Amino acid sequence: MSGTALVTGATQGTGREAALGLAAKGWRVLIVGADSPTALATVEAIGQETGNRNLMALVADLTSLQAVRQLVGDVHRFAPELSVLVNASGGHYRRRVESADRIEMTLAANFLSAFLLTNLLLDRLKANRPSRIVVASSGAHQAGELDLGDLRLKRRYDGEKAFARAALCNVLFTYTLARHLEGSGVTVNCLEPDPAPIAPPRPGLMTMLFGSRAARTGAGTGGDDEAATARTPVFLAASPSVAGISGYYFAKCRPEKTAPASYDIELGDQLWREASKLTGLG
Numbered sequence: 001m002s003g004t005a006l007v008t009g010a011t012q013g014t015g016r017e018a019a020l021g022l023a024a025k026g027w028r029v030l031i032v033g034a035d036s037p038t039a040l041a042t043v044e045a046i047g048q049e050t051g052n053r054n055l056m057a058l059v060a061d062l063t064s065l066q067a068v069r070q071l072v073g074d075v076h077r078f079a080p081e082l083s084v085l086v087n088a089s090g091g092h093y094r095r096r097v098e099s100a101d102r103i104e105m106t107l108a109a110n111f112l113s114a115f116l117l118t119n120l121l122l123d124r125l126k127a128n129r130p131s132r133i134v135v136a137s138s139g140a141h142q143a144g145e146l147d148l149g150d151l152r153l154k155r156r157y158d159g160e161k162a163f164a165r166a167a168l169c170n171v172l173f174t175y176t177l178a179r180h181l182e183g184s185g186v187t188v189n190c191l192e193p194d195p196a197p198i199a200p201p202r203p204g205l206m207t208m209l210f211g212s213r214a215a216r217t218g219a220g221t222g223g224d225d226e227a228a229t230a231r232t233p234v235f236l237a238a239s240p241s242v243a244g245i246s247g248y249y250f251a252k253c254r255p256e257k258t259a260p261a262s263y264d265i266e267l268g269d270q271l272w273r274e275a276s277k278l279t280g281l282g
Contacts, residue, residue, distance in 0.1 A: 129185030144168030178247030
């Protein structure tokens with residue numbers, strides 16, 4: 001699988017990992033950074049490391065809903081054949097800060113930007129199916145508590161709790177979106193950023209989560225020990241092993257169970273409605 005991928009948060013961490021890995025595989029990669037110098041430097045560095053010059057820098061401060069919409073316009077101009085979207089932008093704020101849209105910054109940077117960007121690019125992704133969406137989350141979601149009556153965290157604020165809540169929102173978003181996209185040819189999965197070297201997957205868990213068909217075909221296990229060497233964002237974006245697999249949380253290239261609240265369908269639907277209001281999605 002190859003084509004055009006858009007990667008947010010691509011100047012560091014999980015996003016850069018995804019951009020680098022896809023570029024190494026020969027993909028055309030649109031690298032999104034918060035400022036022009038950093039985005040351009042990342043394009044140059046990845047180009048030198050991989051030999052792939054089919055890279056483009058796009059600039060957007062994704063804590064701003066207006067900037068997200070402007071980025072969508074850029075994607076429509078420069079990526080008519082978009083087939084992969086990797087949402088990896090984010091931030092961690094120890095004190096409460098509001099975005100330009102008067103939204104608590106951790107929620108804006110880690111969840112709402114991905115929610116709005118993904119929804120606004122769904123038509124483009126559907127037009128180029130089979131296509132994939134990858135959403136970065138965190139193991140911190142296990143400690144996340146979601147109060148839909150106070151998504152802006154106006155009543156109390158704790159940086160760690162805000163980050164955990166945003167991570168939980170991304171898992172709920174992924175699972176809800178996967179239900180919306182059933183039969184569309186577009187898949188969506190979320191991931192925990194990779195730590196150190198990746199361990200081999202557990203076949204028993206694969207069978208339990210995906211069923212015997214996926215376990216036999218190697219879905220999520222990477223056949224040929226792919227999952228033992230791949231990095232999770234690249235694995236989910238490009239590996240044939242997970243073609244057609246949607247609505248799962250991956251850590252170290254293998255599916256993992258998530259917090260009980262993440263499987264609450266009604267909560268996921270309520271979050272979707274609230275996020276639609278906050279982003280003006282309608």
